[in-house]
Amino acid sequence: MIDASISELAAALAARRISSVELTRLFLDRIAGPGAPLNAFIAVDPERSLAQARAADGRIAAGAAGPLTGIPIAHKDIFVAEGWPSTCASRMLANFVSPYDAHVIERFNAAGAVILGKTNMDEFAMGSSSEASWYGAVRNPWDTGRVPGGSSGGSAAAVAARLAPAATGTDTGGSIRQPAALCGVCGLKPTYGVVSRYGMIAFASSLDQGGPFARSAADLAALMNVMAGFDPRDSTSLERPAEDYARELERPLAGLRVGVPSEYFGAGLAADVAAAVEGAIEALERLGAEVVDVHLPNAGLSVPAYYVIAPAEASSNLSRYDGVRYGYRATEYDGLIDMYRRTRAEGFGPEVKRRILVGTYVLSHGYYDAYYLKAQKIRRLIARDFAEAFKGCDAIVGPTTPSVAFRLGEKVDDPVQMYLNDIYTVAANLAGLPALSIPCGFAGGMPVGLQLVGDYFAEARLLGIAHRFQQATDWHRRTPQSFA
Amino acid sequence: MKWETVIGLETHVQLSTRSKIFSGASTAFGAPPNTQACAVDIALPGVLPVLNRGAVERAIRFGLAVGAEVRRRSVFARKNYFYPDLPKGYQISQFEAPIVQGGALRIVLADGAERAVRLTRAHLEEDAGKSLHEDFHGMSGIDLNRAGTPLLEIVSEPDMRSAAEAVAYARALHALVRWIDICDGNMQEGSFRCDANVSVRPRGAAALGTRCEIKNLNSFRFLERAIEYEARRQIAIIEDGGRIELETRLYDPDRDETRSMRTKEEAHDYRYFPEPDLLPLEVSEAWLAEVAASLPELPVARRERYVRDLGLPAQDAATLTASRETADYFEAVVAGLAEAEPGGERPAQAKAAANWVAGELAGALNRTGVEIGASPVAARALARLIARIRDDTISGKIAKEVFDAMWAGEAGGENAADAIIERRGLRQITDxxxxxxxxxxxxxxxxxxxxxxxxxxxxxxxxxxxxxxxxxxxxxxxxxxxxxxxxxxxx
Structure with missing residues (x-):
């Protein structure tokens, strides 16, 4: 059952081979048992989860089940859920219990899915290793001495270790795709505006996008069918007709042109990762795809631009955590300014503070034009590069990350090295494009991710390519030994 | 040396929408603290702003009414600063691309002279909450009911040269925003708040002096007195050989003086940047045309019509167009008179109506604090009274007695004046x-x-x-x- 796909689970529930309560208990037990050392969850609440499971069983019995009814799903602790702690892995929100549901949570609740728990992450989604959490580092199920990637590391690790059939995450610069790659699971970052940001705690508003984690592209499609959709409470949410993200799963790859950007295969890419990715590209060719060269000449500027824009927005988004209305407040202080200082000094971790400082700096009088405005110009150039590239191909393919999972603590003291982990992923966020990562091999026993970037609203096409690849390969079926 | 005072005003006009500019919470005044603050207003994690169409429509009405450019595409920006009554740690405002750019407000001075005060811009923004410094045992309370209330900040050019001119501008603006139904104009409740930028320079000098911004001017009287005080203060400093510091000052009405609030060194760096949670605001031609069609005849147009068609002196026309209610009342009196004396001369009728509306009626309204819309003497009843003067039934002096009796409710209906004249035997002796x-x-x-x-x-x-x-x-x-x-x- 722990290896079953969402559609298999739904079939088992429908046939009453298992109940949602049993299924939920199964995964809760895994989280508390073999999963415990991974530290993938910030909060579980068996009573709450099982109550939802019982309701789902009722719905199934009444014949009113949908594709996700009764399926337990883990949510990144960046999505607020009514009655659940919603901490963003920060001391600042350690005591915060949300009085409302995020749009994504509402959609899953309406579909009858069960909230399995809230997953661990980098504080306020700032990080690429899930080490920057008030609740401690998450560990990679393939090697617990290594990081799972981040910031949605808890969700990726939970899906990889079969602690949850599926999970949600958010991706601001690669926070879904990079941990998916490092943990050997599938993750999709949709087109900006496809998934509502309402109730998704903001890191960098113009880049943040929610998306699913699962073990197959087909499961990602099933999750997207629930997560995506217009929400009038998010002004950047796109009002488009509902679509079936599974509609292109069976489409053959014949005639597909996959673009390979040379910029993604240069220095900095580990040789064994490159080998796995090249193997995957050959597999796509065997399936009928035509491989073409494309160019993303400004690719090298994406990390610098990203690390101006994202901190700028974050510095403003995180101003609300001031100790006045909710969340952490320093216990001792002398007057208002001291209260602010101590609250924020004690409530935020070092990486969050670093980004607030950088963001404040780049928006300051006299620096705005040189940093923020210039970064926005680069952002437009990067979007234009993609637009040019998509004239000659249907999807861009390459590595998700430059290397496999690194060791815990390896890059904690070197933020620039940490940031370079996002080198292949941030461009899609800057351009607002959909992108996914799927497992495509191993290097030194650790999973390697293949990234596919599509044109705007090409999620279904990307999922189709991934699905055909997964029908021909079994990388996505591999399970870390201790969690099989 | 002769000095000249130069004044520009920044006015915060609270827009009369039922809900807030970025949330669905009510904007009604006077509710118990924090009962009108929803998740968005208190800035819970994860909430997002959604722009209120009614607030935008009101900004467009204003832009059209002052002949400004209404931008087809304007941008919201975040103004970042920490304050306990600012829940997000930033105010959503407009910075580089405000919705209303330029325009002018025509004002009439005490001597009847008319002039235009140019407007720099008007932009949409949200109000902050309120800090309550009493009743909390040495702590401060925060009331977020006002947080997110829609404001239109209207910025004038430094076109005014005296406190009286500034007051004339503020009054004209106050009248206009009520006239076009975008603000209730209630100054006690803070619906219309002025800040004044004041500087002085030697008469004839081209360059502007260093300005001070004066805050907390919540009545026309305070506005006038604060500017007068501030100009005297600045002149005294310069004449003593000192220099004016760029600073923000607070007017204290109890002491009738301004005092320093913060200097340039203490000024915030607001780190404005485009608000990523809101798309640029697009105003279509169709919407613009729709709003334009819904605008009432504007005060300036009416003023000109009164002078042109009714032969009123400019000063009378200005007085009668101080509010739409007054102008409507006046026109109803004129219409009533035309009906009562079909062959009468229009300009004479209008002048008589003007004298009564701006004279006896305005006096009675002022004395009793009654709004013209609630006047106990209806326009048509007043017209009949005026007709009785004009047909020599009573003298002007007796008419005042009749008016007082009508005001007191001695008789009602359109023919109240006739009833009182008969009952009291006030008919003129013309034998x-x-x-x-x-x-x-x-x-x-x-x-x-x-x-x-x-x-x-x-x-x-x-x-x-x-x-x-x-x-x-x-x-x-x-x-x-x-x-x-x-x-x-x-x-």
């Missing part, structure tokens, strides 16, 4: 024979005054008018009385 007899008696009884008058002391004439009015209980037709008196005294 020439009767008047002649009364005047002959007065002349006969006052030989000394007659002699005085005949010796050239014209003033004595007034004595006889007074006597005649007394004898007729003011009912003598004044023109007739004067005519008969002249004849009799000429002897």
């Amino acid at each position: 020439a024979g009767a008047l002649e007899r009364i005047i002959e008696e007065i002349v006969a009884a006052n030989p000394a005054q007659v002699a005085e008058y005949r010796s050239g002391k014209e003033k004595a004439f007034n004595y006889f008018v007074g006597q005649a009015m007394k004898a007729t209980k003011s009912k003598g037709n004044p023109a007739q009385v004067a005519e008969i008196l002249k004849r009799k005294l000429a002897g």
Whole structure:
């Protein structure tokens, strides 16, 4: 059952081979048992989860089940859920219990899915290793001495270790795709505006996008069918007709042109990762795809631009955590300014503070034009590069990350090295494009991710390519030994 | 040295939407603290702003009313600063691309002279909450009911040269925003708040002096006094050889002075940047046309029409267009008069109506604090009263007595004036024979005054008018009385 796909689970529930309560208990037990050392969850609440499971069983019995009814799903602790702690892995929100549901949570609740728990992450989604959490580092199920990637590391690790059939995450610069790659699971970052940001705690508003984690592209499609959709409470949410993200799963790859950007295969890419990715590209060719060269000449500027824009927005988004209305407040202080200082000094971790400082700096009088405005110009150039590239191909393919999972603590003291982990992923966020990562091999026993970037609203096409690849390969079926 | 004061005003106009600019919470005034603050207003994690269309429509109305450019595409920006009553740690405002750019407000000064004050811009933004510094045992309370209330900040050019001009501008602006239904204008509740940028320079100098921004001017009187004080303060400093520091000052009405709030060094770096949670605001041509079609005739247009079509003096026209209610009332009186005396001359009717609306009626409204819309004397009833003066049924003086009785509710309906005139027996004595007899008696009884008058002391004439009015209980037709008196005294 722990290896079953969402559609298999739904079939088992429908046939009453298992109940949602049993299924939920199964995964809760895994989280508390073999999963415990991974530290993938910030909060579980068996009573709450099982109550939802019982309701789902009722719905199934009444014949009113949908594709996700009764399926337990883990949510990144960046999505607020009514009655659940919603901490963003920060001391600042350690005591915060949300009085409302995020749009994504509402959609899953309406579909009858069960909230399995809230997953661990980098504080306020700032990080690429899930080490920057008030609740401690998450560990990679393939090697617990290594990081799972981040910031949605808890969700990726939970899906990889079969602690949850599926999970949600958010991706601001690669926070879904990079941990998916490092943990050997599938993750999709949709087109900006496809998934509502309402109730998704903001890191960098113009880049943040929610998306699913699962073990197959087909499961990602099933999750997207629930997560995506217009929400009038998010002004950047796109009002488009509902679509079936599974509609292109069976489409053959014949005639597909996959673009390979040379910029993604240069220095900095580990040789064994490159080998796995090249193997995957050959597999796509065997399936009928035509491989073409494309160019993303400004690719090298994406990390610098990203690390101006994202901190700028974050510095403003995180101003609300001031100790006045909710969340952490320093216990001792002398007057208002001291209260602010101590609250924020004690409530935020070092990486969050670093980004607030950088963001404040780049928006300051006299620096705005040189940093923020210039970064926005680069952002437009990067979007234009993609637009040019998509004239000659249907999807861009390459590595998700430059290397496999690194060791815990390896890059904690070197933020620039940490940031370079996002080198292949941030461009899609800057351009607002959909992108996914799927497992495509191993290097030194650790999973390697293949990234596919599509044109705007090409999620279904990307999922189709991934699905055909997964029908021909079994990388996505591999399970870390201790969690099989 | 002769000094010139230069003033520009920044006015925060609270827009009269039922819900807030970025949330669905109510904007009603006076609710218990924090009962009108939803998740968005208190800035819970994860919430997002959604722009209120009604607030934008009101900004467009204003832009059209002042002949400004309404931008087809404007941008919201975040103004970042920490304050306990600012829940997000930033205010959503507009910075580089405000919705309203330029325009002008035409004002009428006390001497009837008209001039235009140019507007720099008007932009949409959200209000902050309120800090409550009492009743919390040494702590401060925060009330977020006002947080997110829609504001239009209207910025003028430094086009005013005296406190009186600034007040005329503020009054005209106040009248306009109420006229076009975008603000209730309630200054006590903070719906219309002015900040004044004041500087002084030697008369004739081209360059502007260093300005100070004065805050907390929540009445026209405070505005006037604060500017006067501030100009005196600045002149005294310069004449003493000092320099004016760029700073923000607070007006203290109790002491009638301004005092420093923060200097340039303490000024915030607001780190404005485009608000990523909101798309640029697009205003379509169709929407613009729709809003334009819904605008009422504007005060300036009415003023010009009153002068052009009704022959009113400019000053009267300005007074009558101080509010839409006053103008509407005035026009109803004119219409009532035209109906009461179909052949009457329009300009004379209009002038009579103007005198009564701006005179007796305005006085009564002021004394009692009643709004013109709730006047106990309806426009058509007032028209009938004026008609009775014009057809010589009563004198102007008696008419005031009748008006007071109408105000007091002695009779109701359109014909209240007639009812009171009849009941009180106030009809004018126009019987020439009767008047002649009364005047002959007065002349006969006052030989000394007659002699005085005949010796050239014209003033004595007034004595006889007074006597005649007394004898007729003011009912003598004044023109007739004067005519008969002249004849009799000429002897």
